[in-house]
Amino acid sequence: MIKRLIYTVLGMVIIFSSVVQAQDAEVGSQSLPMELKLPRSLEKAVRKIQYNLLGSEKGASRIEVLDENCLHIQFNFSPGQTVRQDDWQVVVTPGFTPSFHWAPHLTPTGSHIIDQHVFRSPALIVADDRQVITLIPDLDIMKKGTPVRWYLDLDAENNRLVLGMSNSRVDDHVLFVRKPGAEYPAGEVEIGFFLMVHSDEASLKNPFRRPLDFLWNRWGHDLYQAGNPVDADxxxxxxxxxxxxxxxxxxxxxxxxxxxxxxxxxxxxxxxxxxxxxxxxxxxxxxxxxxxxxxxxxxxxxxxxxxxxxxxxxxxxxxxxxxxxxxxxxxxxxxxxxxxxxxxxxxxxxxxxxxxxxxxxxxxxxxxxxxxxxxxxxxxxxxxxxxxxxxxxxxxxxxxxxxxxxxxxxxxxxxxxxxxxxxxxxxxxxxxxxxxxxxxxxxxxxxxxxxxxxxxxxxxxxxxxxxxxxxxxxxxxxxxxxxxxxxxxxxxxxxxxxxxxxxxxxxxxxxxxxxxxxxxxxxxxxxxxxxxxxxxxxxxxxxxxxxxxxxxxxxxxxxxxxxxxxxxxxxxxxxxxxxxxxxxxxxxxxxxxxxxxxxxxxxxxxxxxxxxxxxxxxxxxxxxxxxxxxxxxxxxxxxxxxxxxxxxxxxxxxxxxxxxxxxxxxxxxxxxxxxxxxxxxxxxxxxxxxxxxxxxx
CATH class of the missing domain: 1.50.10.10 (Glycosyltransferase)
Known part of the structure; x- marks a missing residue:
């Protein structure tokens, strides 16, 4: 469990502008040169979080502590010109070896991804008998529209939870694979996610309850009250x-x-x-x-x-x-x-x-x-x-x-x-x-x-x-x-x-x-x-x-x-x-x-x-x-x-x-x-x- 963090100056918002070089990670053909500096309280649950440059830009990272169990992590890039980059990703590596994995879609090979098309209640969940980690994409960012499609990937063999951006194509009926040709226009590019860690008995018995509660209360409830999906008799x-x-x-x-x-x-x-x-x-x-x-x-x-x-x-x-x-x-x-x-x-x-x-x-x-x-x-x-x-x-x-x-x-x-x-x-x-x-x-x-x-x-x-x-x-x-x-x-x-x-x-x-x-x-x-x-x-x-x-x-x-x-x-x-x-x-x-x-x-x-x-x-x-x-x-x-x-x-x-x-x-x-x-x-x-x-x- 993430201990409650108290910072006298920043309160519950912590900005980590520093990064460390991380040359040891490979996902597909993409190296991940940047690594976030994380709170010490995360060390047992999360070994590291690494991410790509966008073009040659390091960008800015921001971590906000929402409560003792949930972080919001966001990346912002400001390319001055169009960037052509087939794949961008951030990878969360748990600090333990999960025995349970859940994702909304299958990715049987490293070429497959979970395209945003199937982001219904999007999450990646991994757990052992002591803790549960959940990654949920920031749907508020997605609601504004994104220059390149987002995706998820769950690589259980290499113990990685991935959020990324890439073009994709439909394969079989229906899986998704990466497709080259992604372009980011000059301007603001942002991507983010929520990372939750729980170790209570209820979460270990039912790893789906807290993500569902989070998704509904943050997005679904108010949308339903506003008349979606229908408001006619x-x-x-x-x-x-x-x-x-x-x-x-x-x-x-x-x-x-x-x-x-x-x-x-x-x-x-x-x-x-x-x-x-x-x-x-x-x-x-x-x-x-x-x-x-x-x-x-x-x-x-x-x-x-x-x-x-x-x-x-x-x-x-x-x-x-x-x-x-x-x-x-x-x-x-x-x-x-x-x-x-x-x-x-x-x-x-x-x-x-x-x-x-x-x-x-x-x-x-x-x-x-x-x-x-x-x-x-x-x-x-x-x-x-x-x-x-x-x-x-x-x-x-x-x-x-x-x-x-x-x-x-x-x-x-x-x-x-x-x-x-x-x-x-x-x-x-x-x-x-x-x-x-x-x-x-x-x-x-x-x-x-x-x-x-x-x-x-x-x-x-x-x-x-x-x-x-x-x-x-x-x-x-x-x-x-x-x-x-x-x-x-x-x-x-x-x-x-x-x-x-x-x-x-x-x-x-x-x-x-x-x-x-x-x-x-x-x-x-x-x-x-x-x-x-x-x-x-x-x-x-x-x-x-x-x-x-x-x-x-x-x-x-x-x-x-x-x-x-x-x-x-x-x-x-x-x-x-x-x-x-x-x-x-x-x-x-x-x-x-x-x-x-x-x-x-x-x-x-x-x-x-x-x-x-x-x-x-x-x-x-x-x-x-x-x-x-x-x-x-x-x-x-x-x-x-x-x-x-x-x-x-x-x-x-x-x-x-x-x-x-x-x-x-x-x-x-x-x-x-x-x-x-x-x-x-x-x-x-x-x-x-x-x-x-x-x-x-």
Whole structure:
């Protein structure tokens, strides 16, 4: 811990204008000739801080003691002419060998950097069993705009925390690598960071809590109070959503058909801009026409929100649609208790005026399948049963039964599945990832992963409704496995980590850390499932261990939430979430799913920060909607799709900046809407939270 420093002349501000020569350090090809003179109280925690010249200029350094645990360090340069320098960096070398490392993005080689594009809650954190060091870039400087992009890097092998400036380019999907050509115009160049050192027991158990508190209280809180991410009545966004899905875009969104003589229906999985009633060309369907009940795209989840809205407003037409989607979910066939995750149609190409377009053959060609986001096949009809997807759908059935209507078929369907699920739990507590379609045997991947947390939550809910102890025992055994084997090392590997759009590492990293970062490739989805399961464990057992582990996991999740508004993001982003430490999204639709859990922890722990973050997450869920309620976002949409009009109000991309870049001209806006992972999901979250928490704050 940094001892409190008292200086009779300067008080709590110390200016270190002296530097010492340091010729022994190399990072990449850049030598670091300058070394800061640090307070003695830092010597045990920090061995040295070194930095580059800018051109030939040494510049000025300034250290301010904010409190006994936090320093602010700033560098100022005043080049008299343009400086061309590919890389500038400051390197903090800890005075100990950390066993724990965390960074917002992976940098598997010395050429990779953590570009400012993914500075959502930017920090570098390292720790051993005695102390924690956290480096946070000075976002106040960044808010003013910088001549060259900032970056972070965590080099665990060489024990270095790096803040730098460099151009970059996107590599793979999505990592960043240095790019030559950075230029600094004549004038003022400043860069700085906060350095925190803590050794208290709470920080050692949860290294994310203090950085999150710092980020929210310094930047997020006031920004939220000022109306970011949105300040309009959320009810109006919900009205846009349902008008879009069931009126203006209904011909392409709403699907209604018969299965064995029973009428069912649901909004379709995905539509794109070519299906707008204002699009001047031919429709070209982006993916196979289908309806999903999967961990992302859950028609049953969205229908629950529609049910709540229809009940509140007395809208019988929308209530009928919600019930048709429930009937569809109950129609998914079972194989020894396990069941499919989607229903799709056959597709074909049609040629019009010499161009080919992707079209569905219609619901008469339907087939049952499973999510094709898996390690085995891209063919949904051949994809294996996914335990995560089934446990999520069964949990939603139980919540519908408990909170909406006592349809005994829902409870029966879920309990049939539970019987099969208990039979495949391993001795160590985990549930397997996938089951072979024919043999129903576990397959090769993610058989000891945090996907197990979802099954734990499902079983605990089933115990709550039935009182059967075997469900509780299996659920607690499952979450104890996750506490033991996943949380301590941050092994947040799930289907999305490797088998969605970001496939980096799927051929060599599964189950292994990136050595240079001492981190796994991580996805925040499994952090959410685990934080939720631990919340339920605490609620049912009152065992404080579950609450402590749940808060730590929630806080790791919140490190992927935007705590500020970068000037290079051209829509509002406060409260929105990223996804992976190897992808680039902002405002990802998962924030609508996360928001209630954050609020639940906020209520339980009486935390203003959690409450603010939870409400911001809910509101961020509507930022990407094309609507006059979002004038800044609307302008971005119209730069990309000038044919958009009133009939398109409600269209909403699932995220922003997915490719690693944004621009004032609309780069980063996307071209599709997934109702169940976009506007419909956001509307569901609003309706659910309104029912449970009352007035939206």
């Amino acid at each position: 959320l009810e109006r966004y919900v009205e846009h959503t349902y008008n879009w899905a069931f009126n203006s875009w209904a011909d392409n969104v709403w699907q209604e058909f018969e299965l064995d003589g029973k009428k069912v229906g649901s909004p379709v999985f995905i539509v794109n801009v070519t299906q707008s009633p204002n699009y001047p060309g031919e429709v070209n369907e982006r993916e196979f026409r289908s309806v999903w009940n999967q961990a992302w795209f859950s028609s049953l989840r969205s229908a629950g929100g529609l049910y709540r809205y229809a009940r509140r407003t007395g809208n019988t037409a929308l209530m009928e649609k919600a019930l048709l989607t429930k009937e569809l979910a109950l129609s998914f066939p079972k194989v020894e208790g396990f069941f499919y995750g989607l229903i799709g149609t056959e597709m074909h190409e049609v040629e019009i005026d010499g161009r080919k377009y992707n079209r569905s053959k219609g619901w008469d060609t339907y087939y049952w399948g499973n999510s094709n986001r898996n390690p085995y096949t891209w063919n949904a009809a051949e994809s294996p049963f996914h335990i995560l997807d089934m446990s999520w759908t069964a949990l939603l059935m139980l919540r519908w039964y408990d909170e909406l209507e006592k349809d005994e078929r829902l409870l029966h369907y879920a309990e049939q599945y539970a019987g099969s699920l208990l039979g495949i739990q391993s001795e160590n507590g985990f549930f397997p990832g996938w089951l072979d379609l024919r043999t129903l045997q576990p397959m090769a991947h993610l058989n000891e992963s945090p996907e197990t947390s979802m099954s734990a939550t499902f079983l605990l809910k089933l115990y709550e409704l039935t009182g059967k102890q075997e469900y509780k025992e299996a659920g607690l055994k499952a979450i104890d496995a996750v506490i033991r084997d996943i949380i301590p090392t941050g092994r947040w590997e799930d289907f999305e980590t490797y088998w969605s759009c970001s496939r980096y590492g799927s051929d060599h990293l599964v189950g292994k850390k990136v050595i240079r970062n001492n981190m796994y490739k991580q996805n925040n989805f499994s952090m959410f499932w685990t934080a939720e399961a631990l919340f339920e464990c605490y609620r049912l057992t009152s065992d404080r261990r579950y609450l402590d582990q749940g808060q730590r996991t929630l806080d790791e999740l919140l490190m992927t939430q935007a705590s500020w508004q970068p000037p290079y993001m051209y829509v509002n982003v406060l409260g929105g979430f990223g996804v992976l430490n190897a992808d680039a999204e902002w405002n990802d639709s998962r924030q609508s799913l996360f928001s209630e859990l954050i609020l639940q922890y906020g209520k339980l722990l009486d935390s203003d920060e959690y409450n603010g973050r939870g409400w911001a997450a809910l509101k961020a869920s509507f930022v990407m909607m094309y609507s006059p309620l979002n004038p800044v976002t609307k302008a971005q949409w119209e730069k990309v799709y000038p044919f958009f009009g009133e009939e398109d109000y409600g269209f909403m991309m699932e995220n922003y900046g997915h490719g690693g870049r944004t621009s004032p001209e609309g780069e980063g806006m996307g071209e599709f809407t997934i109702y169940d992972w976009g506007n419909g999901a956001a509307a569901e979250a609003y309706n659910r939270i309104l029912d449970k928490f009352g007035k939206i704050e």
